[in-house]
Amino acid sequence: MRTTILVATLLMTGSPLLQGAESTAAQIEHAAGLFLDDFASQQADRGFEVSHKTGPLDSRLALAACNTPLAVSFSGDPWKTTQPTLEVSCSGERPWRMFLGASVTITGDGMVAARALTRGERITGGMIKAESVTVNATRRGVITDPEQLIGMEMRRGINAGTMMTPNLLTAPAAVARGDHVIITARRGSFAVNSRGKAMADAAVGDQVLIENLSSSRTVKARVTAPGQVEIPM
Incomplete structure (x- = not known):
């Protein structure tokens, strides 16, 4: 799953040097929080409860303040881990991208x-x-x-x-060893049927060896349904 939202830029006052660092940190925290809130709201509509929090920002963070909304997304699948990573990026005049840890529990x-x-x-x-x-x-x-x-x-x-x-x-076997099956030889919309015998167990979608009962030849066919296999013509 990959969800992305854009979050409005925050402006902070202070000296130019501090303003850049502080506003960047505030932007990231705010953007990540809104993104996770939005994700939680979406899952609530599907009957799931989401609790979340973002990890701490690196104290050595030195990114330029972004003059455009930040984009936030999961860098992996949050449905398969409680510790997903968020990707936060700026596409403004001085673009950058960084990753932020998060804790997300979906119940x-x-x-x-x-x-x-x-x-x-x-x-x-x-x-x-x-x-x-x-x-x-x-x-x-x-x-x-x-x-x-x-x-x-x-x-x-x-x-x-x-x-x-x-x-x-x-998946359960749709064809069992020794079963008699219908073999469909198909080319486009044209098809010819014959009877065969399965040489092994196989599920729908599997390849299986089939003995054609008319010619006694053994062919490899794909199981399409219980008792039915198909080969290209």
Whole structure:
């Protein structure tokens, strides 16, 4: 995710030398704060609560005061870390760019295992439930939509209460070894169908070896749906 906002320039009084350093620090802090407030507001509309604070500015900061609004963005994905970095830049007469640490906690409903799950189990609605979790506490990404889980298979066993993350899941086989399948040979809008037998298990999108039952030839095909594969003509 990459979100950017522009923040109005702050002016401060004082000696020219101090004014430049102080106004630059004030600009950065103000811009970063408004950016994080805006991000929190956007996520609140989606049902997530965001708490945040910016890290301290380097005391050696020596950047020119910016005469244009500052641009602020996340330099990484804030949904996969609670310690994202902000990129702050000035495109004015004396352009510059700097990075500022931040602490961001996103809280909301995430899907967790309602009971212990074993390797190979196919997930149904009763096996999962929503709980309030820190959504960005893991780089793997917490799953918040139950529809992304239903029908998937467990890659390994987990305990009850474990957060559901993509690395725990695998797509179920749409074709199993020995299954009879429909082979579609396609070129543009023209297609020819024949029957074949799968030589291995495969999920939708996977490549699998298929024995053509008419010619006894073995071809490599892509699984397009349960019981259906496709090869280019």
